[in-house]
Amino acid sequence: MAKGRVKLVDIAKALDVSVGLVSCVLSGKAKENRISKNLAKKVIDKANELGYQANQMARGLRTGKSGIIGLVVADIANPYFGKMARFIENEASKLGYQVMFGSSDEDSNKLNSIVNVFLSRQVDGLVIVPVNGSEEFLKNLKNQSIPFVFIDRYSEGVDAETICTDNFEGGYQLTNLLISKGCKKVAAFVYDTNLTNNSERIKGYESCLKNAGIYDGNEDLVYEVGFKHMEQRLESSIKLALKNKCDAFFFANNALGVHSIKYFKDNGVTIPNDIKIVSFDNPEAFQIAEPSITCYEQPIEQMSSKAIKILFDKLENSSLVQNRTYLLPGNLIVRNSC
Amino acid sequence: MAKGRVKLVDIAKALDVSVGLVSCVLSGKAKENRISKNLAKKVIDKANELGYQANQMARGLRTGKSGIIGLVVADIANPYFGKMARFIENEASKLGYQVMFGSSDEDSNKLNSIVNVFLSRQVDGLVIVPVNGSEEFLKNLKNQSIPFVFIDRYSEGVDAETICTDNFEGGYQLTNLLISKGCKKVAAFVYDTNLTNNSERIKGYESCLKNAGIYDGNEDLVYEVGFKHMEQRLESSIKLALKNKCDAFFFANNALGVHSIKYFKDNGVTIPNDIKIVSFDNPEAFQIAEPSITCYEQPIEQMSSKAIKILFDKLENSSLVQNRTYLLPGNLIVRNSC
């Protein structure tokens, strides 16, 4: 902490008034305490002159509010979460809040300890991308009286406000597009972790297949790819699907989609002639790729602002808890890969 | 702040000892205060049983250390800065620090106010991506006794530890590669903001041109592109350069490089036949593009860990200030665009 920072008492002394008075003025409570305009102005001027900056640590200790919200994402380096962090930063800062972040790497132990650290730092609220395995821990969080919301996915069995893309709908629309182009055998690629957002996408995909009457319960067209060593695992899955004469591929997220493009380039698979593809998410690379990739873009901005809005509603009125799940529609972007 | 959280006095009462004792044990000072193993264990057990979590706000107020470091980037949604944030998070968390971030959007007013907010929140140190226009403000920061380092670029006239990619070298190597492929007239595209990192890249480019004996001081081959409305501005610059019969393009950063690829795709410009290109930075899209793009990748991880290392050196030993600039070598990645 910087030494010799000017504090309330310094400006009180300089003006020969009490700290209480200065505090009132500087926290905008001059009126309700009927402090004279004159004095108030003098205080404010002196504060500016001395460059006073309130010590939020002390204020927080006293008021029980830190003005900080904690954000737990899977990985801030992932542009999807980076964008989310940015929108959350924007919304929070409008309301005078700062954001502290942590990356869980889809690891429940990491998530739990990040949340614990945030709690001990007295964050006023939490925005959490829950991970598989942290259900019990998060269920307990509800006993602490700290407001939180989930974003991007829900946590199985944990009753809490959740803001997600309509993943089922996205999976359905993407698959439907493939079918409308005449595809008969659509393979799906997804992480093998039980992430609820990914499984909804697959449900949408399967539901669409069923409605089109080309769902074969006997043959498994869903390729689960390890989260670790994804690249090799994905490649062998692709080979298998190709051998099984699939005519279209559905990728459940951007990492899978992007890596598959590299594979197709390196191995002379021509899109959309040899195989048609679609993917969830809309990273920059999908627009650059040749051909450009048809995809379902998530409404990151709307999700983020909705999350913050709900969080602050809870902060101000903790009784108004509804534990709803909000499904926000994404955006089907048709390009040239199918 | 969560109500009814268990605090030191609760566990002290439960054990019928004093808070001081409990504090000592829980902050690992049991030994040096010669507290009996037995009692220490009882305290720790009870703390765990009650689920004690120290209130860092109170601790911070008392000790004058918040355990928070502030990170100011241009935009956390930009994958380059997202990655940087992640590496900084990793390093900081090893040392028990949390990171709070803010995005300046290359706007000095925003940067200044973010830093001020961080200061009032008593961050222990700052990692700053300085922007054009904040020089005076940052110079003043040196008077506050808070350690900080610059990363990604230096701030003209502000004496402080700075960690950068060797931008000159990168600009030189990229240009040199183009020349070795027989290019005679290389145009360069760069933001019109006076970002020190970008100008070093251009200096490297010019220096290489000079050494190759193809630098024509009379003809301006450097196209400065507005940061705002970059896309249209870039496109008209490209058209101009094409008209001027340039045979190669050098892009000073990823945004410029990526957008140019879209332009070339949409307008039937064939790379590398019509024109050869190279770019700074290595976004995912450069690998996906057809052809893939030759580029100079910045050593984000090394920069981040170096920055944190230096920051913590200063934190622990504020006398050891050297105000050096560290230039870290990047990585030339040769692909198919030239």
Add this chain to the structure above:
DNA sequence: CTGTTAGCGCTTTCAC
């Protein structure tokens, strides 16, 4: 070995 106590800087009653 363990208890007591004085603050860290701020807000907020309550007196005057």
Add this chain to the structure above:
DNA sequence: GTGAAAGCGCTAACAG
């Protein structure tokens, strides 16, 4: 209208 003082939860110096 303004001042005094208590106390947020914790640490550290000092007694005992």
